[in-house]
Amino acid sequence: xxxxxxxxxxxxxxxxxxxxxxxxxxxxxxxxxxxxxxxxxxxxxxxxxxxxxxxxxxxxxxxxxxxxxxxxxxxxxxxxxxxxxxxxxxxxxxxxxxxxxxxxxxxxxxxxxxxxxxxxxxxxxxxxxxxxxxxxxxxxxxxxxxxxxxxxxxxxxxxxxxxxxxxxxxxxxxxxxxxxxxxxxxxxxxxxxxxxxxxxxxxxxxxxxxxxxxxxxxxxxxxxxxxxxxxxxxxxxxxxxxxxxxxxxxxxxxxxxxxxxxxxxxxxxxxxxxxxxxxxxxxxxxxxxxxxxxxxxxxxxxxxxxxxxxxxxxxxxxxxxxxxxxxxxxxxxxxxxxxxxxxxxxxxxxxxxxxxxxxxxxxxxxxxxxxxxxxxxxxxxxxxxxxxxxxxxxxxxxxxxxxxxxxxxxxxxxxxxxxxxxxxxxxxxxxxxxxxxxxxxxxx
Numbered sequence: 001x002x003x004x005x006x007x008x009x010x011x012x013x014x015x016x017x018x019x020x021x022x023x024x025x026x027x028x029x030x031x032x033x034x035x036x037x038x039x040x041x042x043x044x045x046x047x048x049x050x051x052x053x054x055x056x057x058x059x060x061x062x063x064x065x066x067x068x069x070x071x072x073x074x075x076x077x078x079x080x081x082x083x084x085x086x087x088x089x090x091x092x093x094x095x096x097x098x099x100x101x102x103x104x105x106x107x108x109x110x111x112x113x114x115x116x117x118x119x120x121x122x123x124x125x126x127x128x129x130x131x132x133x134x135x136x137x138x139x140x141x142x143x144x145x146x147x148x149x150x151x152x153x154x155x156x157x158x159x160x161x162x163x164x165x166x167x168x169x170x171x172x173x174x175x176x177x178x179x180x181x182x183x184x185x186x187x188x189x190x191x192x193x194x195x196x197x198x199x200x201x202x203x204x205x206x207x208x209x210x211x212x213x214x215x216x217x218x219x220x221x222x223x224x225x226x227x228x229x230x231x232x233x234x235x236x237x238x239x240x241x242x243x244x245x246x247x248x249x250x251x252x253x254x255x256x257x258x259x260x261x262x263x264x265x266x267x268x269x270x271x272x273x274x275x276x277x278x279x280x281x282x283x284x285x286x287x288x289x290x291x292x293x294x295x296x297x298x299x300x301x302x303x304x305x306x307x308x309x310x311x312x313x314x315x316x317x318x319x320x321x322x323x324x325x326x327x328x329x330x331x332x333x334x335x336x337x338x339x340x341x342x343x344x345x346x347x348x349x350x351x352x353x354x355x356x357x358x359x360x361x362x363x364x365x366x367x368x369x370x371x372x373x374x375x376x377x378x379x380x381x382x383x384x385x386x387x388x389x390x391x392x393x394x395x396x397x398x399x400x401x402x403x404x405x406x407x408x409x410x411x412x413x414x415x416x417x418x419x420x421x422x423x424x425x426x427x428x429x430x431x432x433x434x435x436x437x438x439x440x441x442x443x444x
Contacts, residue, residue: 025051025103033114036091037193044086044113053144055104056084060097088251093117093149120194121148125189130200134177135287136207142172144187144199152191152343159184159200179233208288209234218296220271221326228266230281238283240264244399268296276392298392300325305401314378315409322368323388323395329367330391332356336384338377366442378407
């Protein structure tokens with residue numbers, strides 16, 4: 001006789017099996033949303049229990065893909081795997097959408113899978129050549145039209161040492177162009193699917209020549225050399241010529257011309273008297289012409305003051321300065337005057353004209369001169385200028401130098417010895433007045 005528990009278990013199994021047969025087919029899998037990348041393989045599950053003689057369909061919209069184990073679609077990328085699971089190989093953007101696994105009975109039960117296809121970014125650049133040109137003052141537009149899923153972002157940079165970020169969007173609009181805008185630009189397209197795409201552009205800003213000279217006055221002497229340098233910026237590149245006193249120069253045994261990048265150098269070896277004069281650097285391109293002048297001179301260089309601004313005495317001051325001159329100096333002249341200073345202005349006094357004996361030949365380029373001024377007022381502020389002459393003529397008047405003597409009721413500090421009115425216009429007027437005074441003294 002069988003145990004009662006075994007009889008009960010057998011009965012329950014029989015009841016459960018009968019219930020399953022009576023319930024009909026049902027899905028063991030569940031609908032799901034899938035995200036897949038272009039080119040990947042995707043498996044959509046469809047597991048059914050108690051299908052019996054019913055037919056299982058896979059549909060996409062109105063189109064039937066499979067019926068039972070029969071492949072209805074002609075797309076060979078679709079196939080059934082391990083029963084009724086639908087596999088799609090080499091997924092493309094066109095495969096996005098809803099896929100329905102359906103049981104063909106009167107109830108029309110189905111299970112829906114939603115497929116989103118992630119597409120790496122792609123970009124369409126304009127101009128196609130990746131090169132744009134515009135005149136200075138004009139405008140340029142660079143464009144990166146991006147596509148992909150999700151929608152990509154587009155970020156623009158100027159490719160320099162710091163890779164400056166300029167903005168976002170399909171277009172980069174540049175207006176009021178200057179030559180500094182020339183260079184490489186890049187758009188970076190990214191949507192998180194695959195690596196970002198970087199597209200580079202070259203922007204060329206066209207402008208007429210611009211010239212700067214290293215020195216507008218080049219000091220030299222007979223038998224020495226002179227080097228003239230002008231820097232030319234232009235796009236399109238400029239043709240550069242050198243002129244002396246309005247006549248074009250050509251290379252010779254003593255004259256050589258060289259170019260290194262934007263720098264154009266004129267080198268004169270073993271300078272002769274006829275080499276002194278005005279030289280002109282002239283640059284031409286299709287947009288215009290520019291020129292800068294350089295004087296080659298044997299006259300002395302401007303005096304440089306080397307004495308401290310604070311005197312050691314109440315009534316005298318030792319003035320020291322140096323002058324560069326290849327030949328010996330012939331004559332030196334000094335002008336100095338007292339300034340009456342209060343809190344709001346400087347009131348200059350009368351100029352004193354002093355002829356300083358020329359120093360003995362120094363045997364070098366630099367001539368050092370010392371001269372003592374006597375009979376000065378205690379606690380007073382003075383200013384001085386110097387001019388020197390050699391056999392080629394007088395040099396330019398030196399910059400104004402200020403100094404003060406010891407004593408007096410008003411104690412002047414070194415930081416007070418700069419001009420109270422320091423604007424460029426006031427400085428030019430002061431130097432013009434000084435120059436007139438100097439030459440009037442010379443003529444007198």
